[in-house]
Amino acid sequence: MNTSKNRWIKKVAVLGSGIMGSRIALHLANAGIPSLLLDIVPKELTPDEEKKGLTLQSKEVRNRIVNQSLTNAIKSNPSPVYSQKFVSRIETGNFEDDMHKIKDCDWIVEAVVERIDIKKTIFDQVEKHRKPGSIISSNTSGIPIHLMAEGRSEDFRRHFLGTHFFNPPRYLPLLEIIPTPHTDPEIVDFFMHWGDRYLGKTTVLCKDTPAFIANRVGVFGIMAIFHAVRDMGLTVEEIDKLTGPVLGRPKSATFRTADVVGLDTLIHVANGLYQALPHDEQRELFRLPDFIQKMQQNNWLGDKTGQGFYKKIKNPDGSSTILSLDLNTLEYKEQKKAKFPTLEQTKNIDQLSDRYRVLIEGQDKAGEFYRRSFAALFSYVAHRIPEISDEIYRIDAAMRAGFGWEHGPFEIWDALGISKGIELTRSQGYTLPEWVTQLPAKGIEKFYQTTSGTQQYIDINTHQYTNRPDLKGIIILDHRRSTSTLWSNSECAVIDLGDGILNIEFRSKMNTLGSGVLAGINKGIELAEKSFRGVVISNQGTNFSVGANLMMVYMMAVEQEYDELNFAIKYFQDTVMRLRYSHIPVVVAPHGMTLGGGCELVLHADAVQAAAETYMGLVEFGVGVIPGGGGTKELTRRSALRYIKDDIELNVLRENFYKIATAKVATSATEAFEFGYLIEGRDRISLNKNRLISDAKNLAISLADAGYTMPTRDKFKVLGRTALGMFAVGIHQMVEGGYATEYEAHMANKLAYVMAGGDLSEPTLVSEQYLLDLEREAFLHLCTQRKTLERIHHMLNTGKPLRN
Structure with a gap:
């Protein structure tokens, strides 16, 4: 330090x-x-x-x-x-x-x-x-x-x-x-x-100016919406629909965020800014609208007082309903689903930067709202340079890190182009400072550009592009993709990180692990074994991976294409084993949700560089199957490696059995060590998620420099009937105690059979492939069961597990 x-x-x-x-x-x-x-x-x-x-x-x-x-x-x-x-x-x-x-x-x-x-x-x-x-x-x-x-x-x-x-x-x-x-x-x-x-x-x-950077811009944005909502005849739920994930912002959007943070906090900052900024050209937007003043008088401050822009009520049947506040009458009413034709047009646009132009061209209230909001924002941040910051990137970085925006104001503007943003801002009646309006005449249409994998920003004084000092030592795949991609398909890419290290990046929806991703993992390892020193498996999506492609599994099971399903599971198993048994070190760098198949990739790495905020677990029980991509095998193997003497063996195995049977998820990388998903002395944590891939690359280099050799395929001990007896007692107690359904007991017995190594009369040394075959057989059996299909269908439709 x-x-x-x-x-x-x-x-x-x-x-x-x-x-x-x-x-x-x-x-x-x-x-x-x-x-x-x-x-x-x-x-x-x-x-x-x-x-x-x-x-x-x-x-x-x-x-x-x-x-x-x-x-x-x-x-x-x-x-x-x-x-x-x-x-x-x-x-x-x-x-x-x-x-x-x-x-x-x-x-x-x-x-x-x-x-x-x-x-x-x-x-x-x-x-x-x-x-x-x-x-x-x-x-x-x-x-x-x-x-x-x-x-x-x-x-x-x-x-x-x-x-x-x-x-x-x-x-x-x-x-x-x-x-x-x-x-x-x-x-x-x-x-x-x-x-x-x-x-x-x-x-x-930051400069020592009122509210510094993030709150100055963020509270301005919220107050601008508070003033616009009634002018435009929009509702609380409509605004939250317009200002949430469609804009690359948190699900809580605007009004839900205000309820969580507390309206009193927001009022305090807004009042402070109104008093402290007599010369701010948009100062009046910091003045509280009358409905905010009335909410303050009523003590409707959000979650801390039980009601704010939303209010949860209990129904006679015990269920709950969330009402929204009518800002005209200040009465709570049932929410109406917010729908706008403009938003429908963006449903198939996955790339956020491609979405903005569609949003501002909308011919409905949504389009009108986005034109007004973006114009106000562009004008405001342009006027804040150099008042609150001399450099544009500091404003973008603050809004991303403090308010959870996927793109900062100047990055949004960049997606439209500088000239288009100027035109939009002026069309809505807002002014812009000269430093911005001069740029197109000088042939500058972007605030940022990327050169040789390095992002640069436009210096407002020299009108020259300059390297961003805050990104020194940080790898951003978006900045390298165009020049360093060696191989790609629609779901995966292999990118050269330099210094002999390749990165395998998932690009599928929610980073699910389908055949395209598996092909990319195999291709990346193949390329590295020929010409490179090591591999990192990581991406910069919201989550590392939510697991296998569940829709693909469901369709094969419903169509009873069991041979194809067997092949798909074996392909996954072979891929994780290829990951473990290759001639180069493979470092997996998870972050966010790392579930099911994502966790199985981690379990088979040579080393792991995990973001501190990594939520990892084998959650397949929630959809009626056992971990089928080597996860069941690996926790059984790790139990064997932890055996010290006979009285410990069953305890360790039971512990890992319950992790799978209860779909236990570690809520941090630290907890993943405690659960045994990560290994002390081998795996590492990056507190700064922005540095995760750089840290993983350095770890791969250190393994290569240390003279990496491929692990040997050693056998390990399974306990057979001794373990089966223990599991049977535990499963019976779970059902009798009301903690497991009859079908969950059936699933648990299938899991027990695999983790015991089958109906063996005595403890036996077995290979990994032996357990992988048992694991795949159990997975396939469960996919033939109606209740498993019900669970998968429910998860696909609701995003929540079904207990049947």
Whole structure:
């Protein structure tokens, strides 16, 4: 964790344990960094404390606020911590008794309430106790950073800056870095690097302007929609349909996001921006519409108050209905399905960048909305250069990392072309600064271009393309595809990453694993064995892979094409075995959902470089089959490799059996190690998903440099009837206890037969192929069963598992 001057962050003090402070401490724990979490001392006892005979001097009382905040954070869903065992990396205390402990900390981050007087009081204490040279920062989102540094010592001011995390810190990668005029540039450079490498963040350098970058642009976009919705006669659910995944944005879109974040938070930021921006050309959009003011008066603030733009009600039959708010009457009503002809036209356009032009040309309300929204956005971000950033890429990076946009504003504009964006913006009555309008006359039609696999941005001062410094050392497949693709089909591509390493990239829908992907994996390994040093299997889709092509399996099973289905399963099995037994190292780099067949690829890698946010598991039971692509075989084999003595054997095997039978999914890469899907000492984690492929490439190179040799095909022990007896008892108990249906018991017995190695009279050494044949036979049998077909059909239609 060092820079050229060997700066290290070994321990952090987090001052303030509210929603942000506690979650910052937990994310530091995720990164392996111990922290001291402090908060205020309570001023009075609770009734429970009085009953216990405690006093205001009792340690339990004095640390009640900080401990309760941390407990609440740990219990929140989704979990802010990769593994519960990491919580022990946090020490709690209070400002009065424990502030002196910050002398042992290398970084002190303040995350108390958004009042400058309170923050200054905290910093008075920090000045007394910090060691010289320690970094101090504020996590404020609304108070100018330079104001908090006023009156401080020179050493304090040189080491002070803003470090603005986005909530929740585990899941939103943005970390805005805001120096003051007094901040030592070396500290800024250190934090830009350290936040990226050691906290897994997209670090974005910001100017000390109101709301910095992401909230300035993001809240503007939301407020612009709040003002447009009634002008255009659109409903809450229609806006959420128009501003969600079709635009490459989260499913929660606009109004659902406001409910989750809390309308009070949004109001606070909007009011602050209205006050702080007297010269902003679109300042009036930050003024609250009347319906927002009424919602605030009614305390309809979203999820935290039980209702906001949406409200969930219970029906007499026990089911729930979600109502939406009519913004004209402020009454809740049943939602109406939002449909627009323009959106129908985009259904078959998979490439997001190709979708924008269709959206703005729509002749319905959707088209009108997109023209108005894009024009307002383009005008706004163009005018923010150089106010909030000198470089366009910082705005795009902030919106992607902080608000979950797939494309930032200038990237959206690029998809239309600069001239088209200028024309659109002016047609809607918005102005643009001269630096943009000059570009087409100079023959510049794109804000970005890619040269030799490197993305460049247009410098607004020189009008020259310049390499993006934030992408140094990061591999982006989109930037390499046109020049470095060695082989491809419609579902897969083999791309040269340089230095003798190939990347096999999935391109199928949801990255499902069909014959095209399997052909690509085999081709990539073949090419690497001839002329390269190693292979990485990874992609930059939303998820690594959701598993095998379920529709293909369903159609073959329904048509009773069992020979073809048998061939398809064997092709998958042969492919994962080719992956394991090749002459070059194969590194699999999963991220996001890595389910079923995706998990089976991971299980057969020479090494794994996993993104921290990897959700991995063998989930085939949910669709009525067992893992048929080597997953059942591999967990059985791994059980055998873990055997130490006879009394351990059955326990280890039972543990892996239940992982499959309950479709257990690890909710982080850390948990995947705990589940045994990843292997300690061999596999690695990348906290920064942007660096995943670069890290995987380096891992493949290190394996090659170490003199990689193909593994030998050793036999391993299966337990036969001993294991079958244990499984039979467990399955019976699951059914009797109401935890499994009769059909699930049938499936479990098929799984048990494979993991026992069949009806063998005694423990026996077997080959991997022996178990693969048993696995395939069980998979095929289950595909002949009506209840399995019902499960597959239900999953294809609803996306949810059926228990029958």
